[in-house]
Amino acid sequence: MIGAxxxxxxxxxxxxxxxxxxxxxxxxFSVLRPIIFLAAWVAVAQARGGSVGTxxxxxxxxxxxxxxxxxxxxLAWDAYEFEFLVRQGRLSPLLLRPLHPIHYAVVNxxxxxxxxxxxxxxxxxxTAITFGARFQGEPWHYALFVPSLVLGAAIRFLxxxxxxxxxxxxxxxxxxxxxxxxxxxxxxxxxxxxxxxPGALQVIAYAMPFAYMFGVPVDILRGATTFEQxxxxxAGQGFWLAVCYLALQVAWSRGLRQYSGVGA
Amino acid sequence: xxxxxxxxxFVRTELQFELAYRVNFLAELLSLVIIVVTSVAAVLILFxxxxxxxxxxxxxxxxxxxxxxxxxxxxELAFTPSFQQFMEQVRLGTLDFVLLxxxxxxxxxxLRYFKLSNVAQVALGVIVxxxxxxxxxxxxxxxxxxxFAVALxxxxxxxxxxxxxxxxxxxxxxxxxxxxxxxEAFLDAGRFPVDIYPGWLRLTMSTVIPIGIAITVPAQxxxxxxxxxxxxxxxxxxxxxxxxxxxxxxVGLRSYTGASA
Numbered sequence: 001m002i003g004a005x006x007x008x009x010x011x012x013x014x015x016x017x018x019x020x021x022x023x024x025x026x027x028x029f030s031v032l033r034p035i036i037f038l039a040a041w042v043a044v045a046q047a048r049g050g051s052v053g054t055x056x057x058x059x060x061x062x063x064x065x066x067x068x069x070x071x072x073x074x075l076a077w078d079a080y081e082f083e084f085l086v087r088q089g090r091l092s093p094l095l096l097r098p099l100h101p102i103h104y105a106v107v108n109x110x111x112x113x114x115x116x117x118x119x120x121x122x123x124x125x126x127t128a129i130t131f132g133a134r135f136q137g138e139p140w141h142y143a144l145f146v147p148s149l150v151l152g153a154a155i156r157f158l159x160x161x162x163x164x165x166x167x168x169x170x171x172x173x174x175x176x177x178x179x180x181x182x183x184x185x186x187x188x189x190x191x192x193x194x195x196x197x198p199g200a201l202q203v204i205a206y207a208m209p210f211a212y213m214f215g216v217p218v219d220i221l222r223g224a225t226t227f228e229q230x231x232x233x234x235a236g237q238g239f240w241l242a243v244c245y246l247a248l249q250v251a252w253s254r255g256l257r258q259y260s261g262v263g264a
Numbered sequence: 265x266x267x268x269x270x271x272x273x274f275v276r277t278e279l280q281f282e283l284a285y286r287v288n289f290l291a292e293l294l295s296l297v298i299i300v301v302t303s304v305a306a307v308l309i310l311f312x313x314x315x316x317x318x319x320x321x322x323x324x325x326x327x328x329x330x331x332x333x334x335x336x337x338x339x340e341l342a343f344t345p346s347f348q349q350f351m352e353q354v355r356l357g358t359l360d361f362v363l364l365x366x367x368x369x370x371x372x373x374x375l376r377y378f379k380l381s382n383v384a385q386v387a388l389g390v391i392v393x394x395x396x397x398x399x400x401x402x403x404x405x406x407x408x409x410x411x412f413a414v415a416l417x418x419x420x421x422x423x424x425x426x427x428x429x430x431x432x433x434x435x436x437x438x439x440x441x442x443x444x445x446x447x448e449a450f451l452d453a454g455r456f457p458v459d460i461y462p463g464w465l466r467l468t469m470s471t472v473i474p475i476g477i478a479i480t481v482p483a484q485x486x487x488x489x490x491x492x493x494x495x496x497x498x499x500x501x502x503x504x505x506x507x508x509x510x511x512x513x514x515v516g517l518r519s520y521t522g523a524s525a
Contacts (some may be wrong), residue, residue, distance in 0.1 A: 021464045025442055025445050025446065025449075028446075028449060029445075029449050032449050032450075032452070032453060033452065034459075034467075035453075035461075035465070036452065036453050036456060037461075039456065039460045039461045039462065039465075040310055040317065040456050040460060041310070043317045043318040043460040044310055044313050044317055046318070047314040047315070047316055048313065048314055049318055052313050053312075055312075062320055130462065136438075172287070172288050172291055173291060174291075174295070175291035175295040178298060178299065179295070179298055182298050182299060182302040183302075185300055185302055186305060186306070186480070187307075191305075191306045191309055192306075192309050192310070196309075196313070197309065198309060200310045201309075202403040232339070239524070
């Protein structure tokens with residue numbers, strides 16, 4: 001398995017290095033989006049005399065910079081490609097290979113993220129300085145951020161695959177993906193930091209998997225959680241990872257039976 | 265007149281094409297509704313904490329969001345599908361066949377393909393705008409509405425001009441689909457008034473990529489934040505941009521050689 005992964009990584013990096021313009025655009029996209037909401041919250045904070053709840057301008061800056069990093073490292077886009085594979089029948093040859101198709105996706109994800117993070121960091125550092133971002137974490141925050149990020153990425157990855165398996169039953173998944181993307185947009189901490197979601201929305205957010213994908217690692221990286229809270233949130237992430245893993249097992253085996261291989 | 269007939273014909277063929285995939289058509293409509301509803305929710309969350317945002321009231325912000333969806337919807341309905349095809353035609357050399365046709369090449373390249381599900385996006389934009397306008401109530405004057413209409417029209421022309429100019433670049437740089445991606449990135453920033461952004465972004469969105477003014481100025485007009493001078497300036501800029509884009513298009517066309525030749 002390790003040998004297979006090493007070969008896949010080499011091929012993946014060679015493949016990714018062809019797309020330099022895409023790299024630039026990707027970085028540009030991933031920085032611009034959080035700046036949009038950062039600017040909006042800064043405007044709200046200024047209208048209230050400098051802060052919203054416990055968030056000052058510097059905290060919003062830290063939040064959205066942390067969110068950019070987390071989104072960058074934890075986002076997955078497989079559902080869109082998977083639909084294409086099933087619809088065109090291209091999944092069939094992949095199924096004949098000795099490795100489960102999910103392993104190719106894992107490698108592609110990691111390669112693309114490593115490939116782009118180098119370009120992202122300087123831009124983010126610049127943003128952090130212009131907005132005077134305030135990170136208030138202790139060393140243990142940063143230590144626990146790593147497992148939290150990995151868990152968040154894993155939840156998002158498996159969740160994306162669950163949505164993608166819908167392609168076995170319906171030919172166009174993109175509207176299903178859009179639906180979940182928008183739910184995620186509200187409840188994962190992209191529109192607003194989780195702490196600022198009004199009343200019931202916040203409760204819903206913590207009861208669904210989306211907050212554990214992005215919002216939770218972001219709050220840990222910002223140093224906004226106590227030690228006990230952090231452990232509780234990590235446990236929540238573990239729970240949702242297990243749920244997603246089991247759900248994918250079921251969805252995948254049921255779906256494969258349904259799959260007839262279009263064009264075969 | 266002849267062009268209107270042609271336009272009707274193009275729309276009809278595109279409609280037939282879309283209706284061949286009815287479930288997909290419905291799914292796209294549903295996605296659009298979800299997107300717009302969640303965006304309104306985002307604005308509601310922001311305004312749960314404040315009455316005004318950089319001077320923008322909630323109704324004014326709704327109008328701005330509505331205009332955002334109108335502009336984005338018209339772009340995705342009428343402009344980008346054709347320009348995407350155009351770039352592909354330049355790359356493959358099949359633009360030759362378009363140029364041979366007895367009609368304005370700029371017209372054929374800009375308004376040939378439509379993505380009709382986006383009619384719904386425009387309609388949703390109009391609904392959100394109307395909600396905002398209704399909430400403005402007494403503050404709204406007839407003059408302001410007139411200014412709104414003029415500014416919105418100018419904004420749509422500016423977006424068309426921007427897309428035409430970006431596409432024209434395809435004559436020199438064959439692979440420019442990525443430039444349309446730049447347009448989309450900046451367009452996304454149009455969902456909030458351009459005046460809340462840091463200097464460099466505000467400047468870019470008011471000059472080279474005029475999406476900021478295309479969306480913000482119409483909303484300013486109904487929010488009573490637009491001076492006559494500002495509107496006049498927008499009209500002048502729009503006319504100048506239009507003239508520039510037509511000139512640029514002709515320059516580009518002259519340097520097209522046809523890939524097969």
